[in-house]
Amino acid sequence: MEAIFLAGGFGTRLKPLTYTRAKPLLPILNKPMILYLIDSLPSEVDRVILAVNYKKEQIEKCFSKYDCGREIIINEEPEPLGTGGAVKFAEKYLGDRFFVLNSDIISSINLQDMIRFHERNKATATISLWPVDNVSEFGVAEVGEDGRITGFVEKPKPEDAPSNLINAGAYLLESEVLDYIETGRLVSMEKEIFPQIISNTGRFYGYKFEGYWIDIGRIKSYLYVNQFLLKEKGLDKIIGEDSNVKGDIVNSILGRNVNVGRNTVIKSSVIFDNVSIDDNVTIENSVIGENCRIKENVYINNAVIGDNETIMDGYEIIDTTIWTQPIPEGYPKKQIGNVIGE
Ligand code: GDD
Numbered sequence: 001m002e003a004i005f006l007a008g009g010f011g012t013r014l015k016p017l018t019y020t021r022a023k024p025l026l027p028i029l030n031k032p033m034i035l036y037l038i039d040s041l042p043s044e045v046d047r048v049i050l051a052v053n054y055k056k057e058q059i060e061k062c063f064s065k066y067d068c069g070r071e072i073i074i075n076e077e078p079e080p081l082g083t084g085g086a087v088k089f090a091e092k093y094l095g096d097r098f099f100v101l102n103s104d105i106i107s108s109i110n111l112q113d114m115i116r117f118h119e120r121n122k123a124t125a126t127i128s129l130w131p132v133d134n135v136s137e138f139g140v141a142e143v144g145e146d147g148r149i150t151g152f153v154e155k156p157k158p159e160d161a162p163s164n165l166i167n168a169g170a171y172l173l174e175s176e177v178l179d180y181i182e183t184g185r186l187v188s189m190e191k192e193i194f195p196q197i198i199s200n201t202g203r204f205y206g207y208k209f210e211g212y213w214i215d216i217g218r219i220k221s222y223l224y225v226n227q228f229l230l231k232e233k234g235l236d237k238i239i240g241e242d243s244n245v246k247g248d249i250v251n252s253i254l255g256r257n258v259n260v261g262r263n264t265v266i267k268s269s270v271i272f273d274n275v276s277i278d279d280n281v282t283i284e285n286s287v288i289g290e291n292c293r294i295k296e297n298v299y300i301n302n303a304v305i306g307d308n309e310t311i312m313d314g315y316e317i318i319d320t321t322i323w324t325q326p327i328p329e330g331y332p333k334k335q336i337g338n339v340i341g342e
């Protein structure tokens with residue numbers, strides 16, 4: 001069977017890291033997130049379709065270097081077609097039943113168990129559900145005792161939310177769902193298609209699971225997921241190959257070819273590849289992009305440094321985002337100036 005990863009979108013809330021890379025390529029424990037997700041698919045999935053648009057070439061390059069043991073199809077939309085339109089656009093690659101997966105979620109979901117749940121219920125569509133407090137950032141389901149979903153609202157006001165169970169971003173669909181999606185236009189799966197499945201088939205089910213569910217929508221959750229998975233593995237740090245560390249690394253992940261000087265402390269942070277950090281530096285709760293140079297006596301806390309930046313001696317960078325290069329052409333929401341606060 002197939003799995004489609006919805007992997008388009010600019011990931012604007014993860015800028016400046018997404019000025020220079022597609023969101024699915026952000027490293028999770030030093031591995032591009034999309035590879036992490038593909039490796040956790042059940043064995044039933046033998047074909048993976050990546051529904052992409054922004055920075056497609058980077059995604060192609062990533063797969064040209066990595067064999068995941070499954071057929072990979074990179075399907076570029078001519079323009080973003082939305083979560084439903086992207087699935088329709090992949091129709092020719094799809095069989096009778098397939099997964100649709102958001103590519104910005106890391107969770108403990110057992111997709112094999114979800115298939116069994118779907119089969120037991122003879123469902124037309126099954127979506128994963130997860131309980132949260134802040135429902136208004138998500139799609140919210142109204143669920144009956146038998147697991148049947150009877151209503152769905154995308155990003156409701158808290159008072160209009162039918163429950164605290166949100167769409168956790170993994171769908172298992174029968175191919176008849178494709179008939180509800182119009183070709184060649186922007187279609188939202190959540191707003192336009194889910195309500196039709198409910199009213200036309202009555203066989204829309206919600207699959208709840210235990211463990212963890214982390215939405216990598218923002219820098220804060222991106223840092224959190226890395227630390228969470230590090231802990232899950234019983235590790236305090238990961239240091240990539242060809243790195244040379246003289247300082248202290250605590251609860252952090254360092255990419256390849258990272259140099260860390262004496263008396264430097266890196267805590268609860270993620271450092272990308274090819275970064276050089278001099279002596280007497282402190283970095284906490286921060287992300288440092290590729291090819292950065294951090295000079296002596298710098299203090300960085302709760303900050304994001306975009307790729308290719310140099311931070312000069314003695315600077316204090318707290319609660320902010322550094323990006324001093326032009327914003328890439330076509331990237332949404334233009335910023336004025338070159339240092340962007342969050
Ligand atoms: N190919 C393609 N084309 N992918 C897209 C497009 C598009 O036009 N638009 C969005 N995506 C991808 C995103 O990259 C992401 O993986 C997924 O579709 C969902 O889009 P987001 O933009 O991340 O949506 P969201 O986080 O606001 O809400 C969605 O996810 C929540 C769970 O995190 C909805 O599905 C909610 O209902 C859900 O609760």
Ligand code: MG
Pocket residue numbers: 102104215217
């Ligand atoms: Mg999202």
